[in-house]
Amino acid sequence: MTITLSEAESRRIVARHGVNVSPFVTGSSTDDVVAAINADPEVTYPLVAKLCGRKIAHKTERGLVRLRINDEEALRSAGDDLLAATRPEDGEVELLVSSMVPGNRELIAGLTTDPQFGLVAMLGVGGILAEAVRDVSFRLAPLQPVDAAEMIDDLETKRLFGEFRGEPAVDRDALISTLIGLCRAGADLEGFVSADLNPLIVVDGRPVAVDALIEIESGDEPDGRSSR
Amino acid sequence: MNHDLSSLFDPKGIIITGVSSHPGKFGFVVLHNLLVAGYQGRVFPVGREPGEVLGRQVFGSIDDIPDGAADLVFICTPQSVNEDLLRAAAAKGVTAAFFAAAGYREAGPDGVEAEQRLKALADELGISLAGPNGQGVVSTPSSMCAQIVAPYAPAGEIAVASQSGNFVSSFLNLAHHTGVGVSRAVAAGNAAVLGIVDYLEWFADDPATSVSLIYMESIDDGREFFDRVRPLAERQPIIVVKGGASAAGARAAASHTGAMASDDSIFDGMCRQAGLVRACDVEEGFEVAATFATQPLPQGNRTVIVTSVGGWGVAAVDAMADTSLVPMTLPGDLMEAIDRKLPPRWSKNNPIDMAGGETRDTVPEILEMVATHPEVDSVVFLGLGIQSNTAAMMRSGPFHPDHGLERIVEFHERQDARYATAVSDISQRTGTPIVVATELANARPGNPGPATLRSLGKMCHASAGRAVRSLDLLSRHAAWRRARGLST
Numbered sequence: 001m002t003i004t005l006s007e008a009e010s011r012r013i014v015a016r017h018g019v020n021v022s023p024f025v026t027g028s029s030t031d032d033v034v035a036a037i038n039a040d041p042e043v044t045y046p047l048v049a050k051l052c053g054r055k056i057a058h059k060t061e062r063g064l065v066r067l068r069i070n071d072e073e074a075l076r077s078a079g080d081d082l083l084a085a086t087r088p089e090d091g092e093v094e095l096l097v098s099s100m101v102p103g104n105r106e107l108i109a110g111l112t113t114d115p116q117f118g119l120v121a122m123l124g125v126g127g128i129l130a131e132a133v134r135d136v137s138f139r140l141a142p143l144q145p146v147d148a149a150e151m152i153d154d155l156e157t158k159r160l161f162g163e164f165r166g167e168p169a170v171d172r173d174a175l176i177s178t179l180i181g182l183c184r185a186g187a188d189l190e191g192f193v194s195a196d197l198n199p200l201i202v203v204d205g206r207p208v209a210v211d212a213l214i215e216i217e218s219g220d221e222p223d224g225r226s227s228r
Numbered sequence: 229m230n231h232d233l234s235s236l237f238d239p240k241g242i243i244i245t246g247v248s249s250h251p252g253k254f255g256f257v258v259l260h261n262l263l264v265a266g267y268q269g270r271v272f273p274v275g276r277e278p279g280e281v282l283g284r285q286v287f288g289s290i291d292d293i294p295d296g297a298a299d300l301v302f303i304c305t306p307q308s309v310n311e312d313l314l315r316a317a318a319a320k321g322v323t324a325a326f327f328a329a330a331g332y333r334e335a336g337p338d339g340v341e342a343e344q345r346l347k348a349l350a351d352e353l354g355i356s357l358a359g360p361n362g363q364g365v366v367s368t369p370s371s372m373c374a375q376i377v378a379p380y381a382p383a384g385e386i387a388v389a390s391q392s393g394n395f396v397s398s399f400l401n402l403a404h405h406t407g408v409g410v411s412r413a414v415a416a417g418n419a420a421v422l423g424i425v426d427y428l429e430w431f432a433d434d435p436a437t438s439v440s441l442i443y444m445e446s447i448d449d450g451r452e453f454f455d456r457v458r459p460l461a462e463r464q465p466i467i468v469v470k471g472g473a474s475a476a477g478a479r480a481a482a483s484h485t486g487a488m489a490s491d492d493s494i495f496d497g498m499c500r501q502a503g504l505v506r507a508c509d510v511e512e513g514f515e516v517a518a519t520f521a522t523q524p525l526p527q528g529n530r531t532v533i534v535t536s537v538g539g540w541g542v543a544a545v546d547a548m549a550d551t552s553l554v555p556m557t558l559p560g561d562l563m564e565a566i567d568r569k570l571p572p573r574w575s576k577n578n579p580i581d582m583a584g585g586e587t588r589d590t591v592p593e594i595l596e597m598v599a600t601h602p603e604v605d606s607v608v609f610l611g612l613g614i615q616s617n618t619a620a621m622m623r624s625g626p627f628h629p630d631h632g633l634e635r636i637v638e639f640h641e642r643q644d645a646r647y648a649t650a651v652s653d654i655s656q657r658t659g660t661p662i663v664v665a666t667e668l669a670n671a672r673p674g675n676p677g678p679a680t681l682r683s684l685g686k687m688c689h690a691s692a693g694r695a696v697r698s699l700d701l702l703s704r705h706a707a708w709r710r711a712r713g714l715s716t
Contacts, residue, residue: 002482004482108484108485110483110484110485110486110488111485112483112486112489114450114489116447116449117450117451118450118451120489120494122488122489124488126484131484131488134488137497138489138493138494138496138497138498139497139500140451140454140494140497140498140501146711146712147501150500150501150711151497154500193482193483194483194486195485196483196484198484213482215482215483215486
């Protein structure tokens, strides 16, 4: 059996290994997150609010993501709505509020445990189209920088990595660091099974994870709930 | 982990068990193939019938063979007697065994047990054991064809190891067809002891081998395979043909990554990471191996196409669309130099379409100019054999040798032979790969163009697309080496 960690837990684990995640706060009530936003200058409007918990792996499908929150009033309304949408089977939940980062290009980075080859890293064109497009490249972890660079070059749509619709080219070194950091996160986590950074949005050329999912063998309780 | 396989591939003497006078039996066929291929070491047939087979004295028992005269035993006898035979052979100084015999893992639970016993026995006796249930081993430096099947192969630098014996035969047939030869070839059979990677490790140190070519269907331990082949691929190109459909979607799928990971996509990524060159099928695998064995590595991806007719050049450019190769814009100085050699109707672009403007020395001169230009990394040459094809019709018609036909036929044929020789000489001298394609390689293999190339041991591809594909993989491998600071 495996379980998925909450988005907040997953974000904190990958961030500790150098993956750039969009600035965020968490809280168990609307008041908590409003106070946290006001205290944290890194998390800026417009915001995204989500209901987050170990048993909520696919938030979008349940309407548990609110986008383009432009002021405190809207944040309060979104927070109350999301908490009200909690179902008994969701278990422990909290609100996760992050900066809504701008970027047209969405990638996916991931890690999975293969029965033949062990820990395997993936890079692909991501977001909601990832599984339909299936433009992905795999390498065995751990990655050397040259391996990660070649994953980028493997992609059919590698034109996406150049200058694109007024945005600068993707910072290859930053993307390479993201992939290498993700591999380290998986290798360090006991009972690790798989992980997604999806989407990994390209913001001013730099990849920023705006969602993270880590799947582990159940029974292991990683130390993911502590500070960022 | 490293096995010394020199007595498997270069034995000084071979014992064959199960030899009888029946030409349908494996023992007979192996003895026949060894003798026909001209094996120079000593051969000791062992069988139950006294007398001679194929002019060779048959020994009633391995015990009758002189000590130390043989170091390889080729086993064609039923499973039940083979452990005793292996002990007897070891006592005579044998250090390697090829088991063509079946009745092991492929034959159910009893066979599985027999294979385990065999493995333990090989270990106890210190014997390098190939097979069981394999077709045999070929080694051209020793003129050895120890196989229960055909063919033998022309000598060359490609070493083959295959999990399917039939594909060893396919590769050897392609060696005959192309003229690009083989150093060693072995069917791994059930791979009870020696597996594909053990052969690769030995090939990497084999001075007769410059390229390894493997066919595989399964891997016992993917991570171990990766860890062992990666250092080998830095030392020698390894071409991989992988068979067997992958079981997709069998993984945990809580993550998109898990859902999208298929056996084949991971295997493919592993090959790219380790520097293994993956070919899509047996024919391509051999052609790519032949290209690696006979061409220098390109220094980059800028390619020039030289053709005598426009359409072929277009096909080559089309084939480059999804590759690492770039049909480069011709540098100004190269344009000017070519302008002086060709009539004004030439394409003035890449592909260099000579538009039938060739005189006696044009083709070798243009190939030389292009291959020596510092900005050109590789060349595709199309149109070899076209003159001889015209000549072939003249030669076979009722008007030959009169009406001036004899002279023109000989001129055409000589020209194509010159072009083929020039391709070989120039690529060797300049270090710029020149791949050649013409359907005549298959359709009219006797044409002096492809035939000369074949006699020089160079690959002549049957289409522009196939030549481009081989060149692309050569170029990608060179890039893989450069990215890791390895020489090219």
